Amino acid sequence: MSLLDSFLAKLEWLVVLYVVGAAAAIYALVSMYHVDMYVAIPAIAKVTAIVIMLFGSVFLVCASVGLWRFGDEWGRHIFYARNHICGIVDDTCALVMILVGVLIGRIDLAAIGFFFFAIIPFVGNALANAYYHNTEEVSK
Numbered sequence: 822m823s824l825l826d827s828f829l830a831k832l833e834w835l836v837v838l839y840v841v842g843a844a845a846a847i848y849a850l851v852s853m854y855h856v857d858m859y860v861a862i863p864a865i866a867k868v869t870a871i872v873i874m875l876f877g878s879v880f881l882v883c884a885s886v887g888l889w890r891f892g893d894e895w896g897r898h899i900f901y902a903r904n905h906i907c908g909i910v911d912d913t914c915a916l917v918m919i920l921v922g923v924l925i926g927r928i929d930l931a932a933i934g935f936f937f938f939a940i941i942p943f944v945g946n947a948l949a950n951a952y953y954h955n956t957e958e959v960s961k
Contacts, residue, residue, distance in 0.1 A: 843869065863926075870924040877917035884910045900952050908945045915941065 843865050850861040888906045891899050915938035922931030 866924045870921040873920050874917055877913055880913050881910055897956060901949060904945055904949050908941060911941045
């Protein structure tokens with residue numbers, strides 16, 4: 822079993838445990854505390870949104886550390902690695918915006934996330950292309 826398969830298997834179990842936990846929390850709120858179901862489900866959705874935001878922020882911090890770890894001593898082509906890391910950070914932010922927007926019912930937040938998710942690859946490509954052509958002219 823490869824490392825990726827192991828990670829995905831653990832991730833599947835985490836998702837299953839979270840869904841079961843959310844269902845148990847809804848049941849507890851409705852049956853034990855006599856909370857209306859229409860109040861319990863949005864509350865669980867907001868807690869889920871918070872968990873997704875915290876989970877996404879861990880990846881953002883890791884990617885940010887990786888961004889500053891590569892210094893200029895790696896040569897002039899380190900820009901491409903930094904550009905890739907910035908693209909990962911931007912994609913993670915966009916996905917978090919989409920998921921949180923859908924969970925809490927904010928369509929405007931999800932729409933901005935979709936816009937960022939669609940534009941990010943083009944911006945990264947434009948930056949890399951501009952850097953390539955600029956360094957090509959300087960080296961001549």
